[in-house]
Amino acid sequence: MKPSRIAAAAALAASAVLTLSVPAFAHVSVQPEGTAAKGDYAVVNFKVPNERDNASTTKLEVTFPADHPLASVMPQKLDGWDVKVTKSKLDKPLTVHGQKIDEAVTKVTWTATGKGVEPGFFQKFPLSIGALPEDTDELVFKAVQTYSNKEVVRWIEPQQEGQEEPENPAPVLALSAASEGGHHGSADAEDASDASHSSDAKAESEKTTEASSDSSDTTARVLGIVGIVVGVAGVGYGVLAGRRRAA
Incomplete structure (x- = not known):
């Protein structure tokens, strides 16, 4: 087949495909x-x-x-x-x-x-x-x-x-x-939402309690260390005063 005929056939096929796909x-x-x-x-x-x-x-x-x-x-x-x-x-x-x-x-x-x-x-x-x-x-x-x-x-x-x-x-x-939880089950979705909010509130409360507890523990530890330092300083002062009297 001549190249010109092949090109024409290809163009016709492409046109047909395009027409059918529109x-x-x-x-x-x-x-x-x-x-x-x-x-x-x-x-x-x-x-x-x-x-x-x-x-x-x-x-x-x-x-x-x-x-x-x-x-x-x-x-x-x-x-x-x-x-x-x-x-x-x-x-x-x-x-x-x-x-x-x-x-x-x-x-x-x-x-x-x-x-x-x-x-x-x-x-x-x-x-x-x-x-x-x-x-x-x-x-x-x-x-x-x-x-x-x-x-x-x-x-x-x-x-x-x-x-x-x-x-x-x-x-x-x-x-x-x-x-799941779509609008078709609005009552269930509302219950789930309430439960979610309740769970979030509980979790937030627990976090707050934990933070408060951690803060209290930290404060107690600091006060304890301060007390020990003050006690040691008092004992040292007492020993020093006793030596001065003996002298």
Whole structure:
């Protein structure tokens, strides 16, 4: 094969690989800051890349899973964006930290007040969410990305086990095992905290007692040495006085 044909074939293969790999990293995704433990609270970021070279992303809508509702969702203020949190009544109330919750967040919408996510850039949209469910290993969200040219891309397709990634995959948040002393066991955590404070106070008291005891022992030793020195000096003075009288 001629060198020119080999070069052309290599270029075509590289182009094909690049084209096939673009959807793998260009879609809307969600990742936690640190860990997202079951039963706990977490800060997560929805990462939105701009896939167009002639339009900006001006709106992002994230729909929360109805099968695992979240009672607490708090967005972080972002310059250049308005945010709206939509809540809905629950068919079955939740019990969170001993309190019944009859509504949960169903959608969060960010709308650009400026240029939005321009071509060649990405934007992170952070949320504090919880308490995370304990009966699942992941949360599947649905995201809708709107561009300045009115184009809408729906990232809503779930990943099927054993199959290739869909063209427009939905963001998936993987949940780690429940952490010991997490928010999901608030009463136990408070008891543990009280015990910890009690233990710390006891340890501090013992340290103070030991320090006081050490100080007392040191003082006693110093006084004892001073007494011995004074006694020796007295005996020496008495002997000297007796000799003078004898003389």
